[in-house]
Amino acid sequence: MSAPRRVLVIDHTAREGGAELALLRIVERLPPAVEVDAALFEEGGFADRLRAVGARVLVLPLDSGVNTASRATLATPLALLRSAARMATYVPRLSRAIRASGTELVVANSLKSAVFVAFAAPLAGRRWVWHLHDRLATDYLPGPLRAAMRMIAVVGPRRIVANSYATLSTLPRAARSKTSVAYPGLDESSLDAETRPGRHERPARRTVGIIGRISPTKGQHEFLHAAAIVGRAHPDVRFCIVGAPLFGEDDYAAQSVALAAELGIADRVEFTGWLADPRAAMRGMTVVVHASPVPEPFGQVVVEAMAAGIPVVATDAGGVREILAPDGVHEHLGELVPAGDEVAIAAGIARILADPDAARQRAEVARAAVRDRFTIDATVDAVLRSWTRALRR
Numbered sequence: 001m002s003a004p005r006r007v008l009v010i011d012h013t014a015r016e017g018g019a020e021l022a023l024l025r026i027v028e029r030l031p032p033a034v035e036v037d038a039a040l041f042e043e044g045g046f047a048d049r050l051r052a053v054g055a056r057v058l059v060l061p062l063d064s065g066v067n068t069a070s071r072a073t074l075a076t077p078l079a080l081l082r083s084a085a086r087m088a089t090y091v092p093r094l095s096r097a098i099r100a101s102g103t104e105l106v107v108a109n110s111l112k113s114a115v116f117v118a119f120a121a122p123l124a125g126r127r128w129v130w131h132l133h134d135r136l137a138t139d140y141l142p143g144p145l146r147a148a149m150r151m152i153a154v155v156g157p158r159r160i161v162a163n164s165y166a167t168l169s170t171l172p173r174a175a176r177s178k179t180s181v182a183y184p185g186l187d188e189s190s191l192d193a194e195t196r197p198g199r200h201e202r203p204a205r206r207t208v209g210i211i212g213r214i215s216p217t218k219g220q221h222e223f224l225h226a227a228a229i230v231g232r233a234h235p236d237v238r239f240c241i242v243g244a245p246l247f248g249e250d251d252y253a254a255q256s257v258a259l260a261a262e263l264g265i266a267d268r269v270e271f272t273g274w275l276a277d278p279r280a281a282m283r284g285m286t287v288v289v290h291a292s293p294v295p296e297p298f299g300q301v302v303v304e305a306m307a308a309g310i311p312v313v314a315t316d317a318g319g320v321r322e323i324l325a326p327d328g329v330h331e332h333l334g335e336l337v338p339a340g341d342e343v344a345i346a347a348g349i350a351r352i353l354a355d356p357d358a359a360r361q362r363a364e365v366a367r368a369a370v371r372d373r374f375t376i377d378a379t380v381d382a383v384l385r386s387w388t389r390a391l392r393r
C-alpha cells in the first residue's frame with residue numbers, strides 16, 4: 001500500500017494558530033508525489049501561506065456566526081443543537097467539494113472542521129484522518145462538546161494523528177488503538193543554529209518574553225504577575241509579550257494591558273502585537289516563558305525557543321513535559337513549574353537570571369535534543385504512515 005497521491009486538508013480557520021502553522025510545515029515538506037488541496041471555511045493569512053507552499057486552496061465560507069463561535073458559547077446542548085441546524089446546510093456543500101476535488105483522503109486539522117468532516121467525508125464516500133491538536137478534556141472543552149468530540153473520535157476517522165501523548169491520553173480507549181503521535185516538528189530555518197546570528201552574544205538588555213496568541217489559555221496574566229515579582233529584584237530586566245488575540249480574546253488582551261499598569265510595570269512591558277516573524281523577536285530574549293495555566297496539548301513555542309538555544313520556563317502540564325522532560329530520569333531541559341502558579345514562574349525566571357552560564361549550558365543540551373526529536377521530516381514520516389494506513393482495506 002502506498003501513500004495517497006491526493007489529499008484534501010480541511011480547517012475551519014484561516015488564521016495562523018498553532019495547529020495551522022504545524023500543518024503548513026507538513027504541507028511544505030511532503031514529497032512531490034503527494035498533492036495537497038486545502039478547504040478552509042474563511043479567507044485569511046493561513047490560506048495565503050498554504051498557497052505560497054504550493055497547495056490549492058478552496059474557500060467555502062461558513063456562516064461567520066458558526067465559524068467564530070467559541071468553545072464556551074457551545075456549552076449547552078441547546079446551543080450545540082442550534083448550531084447543528086445551521087451546520088446541516090454546510091455539510092452537503094463540503095461533501096460536494098470533497099468529491100469534486102478528486103481527493104483520495106480527507107484530513108481534518110481542527111475540532112470544528114472534524115465535526116463537519118465526520119458527516120461530509122462519508123457522504124462523499126471518502127475516508128478521513130483527524131489531526132488532533134487539542135486535548136478532549138473538560139479543562140479545555142465544555143462537557144457536552146467534549147463528549148461529542150470523543151464520540152466522533154471513535155466512530156469517525158480511520159486514523160487519528162495526535163500532537164502529543166498528553167493529547168492522545170484524552171481520547172476514549174476505543175479510539176486510541178487507531179491513534180499515533182506525531183510531534184509537530186521544526187524545519188531547518190528553526191533548527192539550524194548557524195542561521196541564528198550572534199547566538200552566543202548576550203542581548204544588550206535582558207528580556208523575558210512570552211510568545212503566542214493572547215488568550216486566557218496561554219497565561220499572559222500569569223506571566224505579568226510573575227514579571228512584577230521578577231521586576232522587583234531585577235530592575236534592569238524588561239518584559240515582552242509577542243502576539244495578539246486570534247479567536248475573540250480581545251477583552252483578555254485589553255485586560256492584559258491594564259494589568260501591566262496596575263502592577264506598576266507598564267513602562268517595562270512591551271506588547272508587540274502580532275508579528276509576521278515572531279522568531280526574530282524570540283532571538284532577542286534572555287528567557288522564554290510558556291505560562292499556560294491549563295494543560296497545553298503540545299507547545300510548539302517551547303520547542304522553538306529550545307531550538308534557538310534560549311532558556312525556557314514552562315508550566316508543567318499536558319505535552320510540555322514530553323518536550324522538557326522526555327524521560328523523567330535525566331535533568332529537565334528547562335525550568336518546569338506548576339501550572340497557574342505565578343510565584344513559581346517568577347522563581348523559575350529568577351533561577352535562570354541568577355546563573356546565566358548554567359542556563360546557557362542547559363539550553364545547548366536542549367537545542368541538541370530538539371534537533372534529534374522534533375524535525376519536520378520525522379513528523380512527515382509519521383503523518384504519511386497514518387495516511388497510508390487509513391487507506392488500507
Ligand code: GLC
Nearest residue numbers: 018019133163297298299300
Ligand atoms: C494547538 C495546540 C498547541 C500545539 C499546536 C500544534 O495550537 O494548542 O499546544 O503546539 O496545536 O500541534
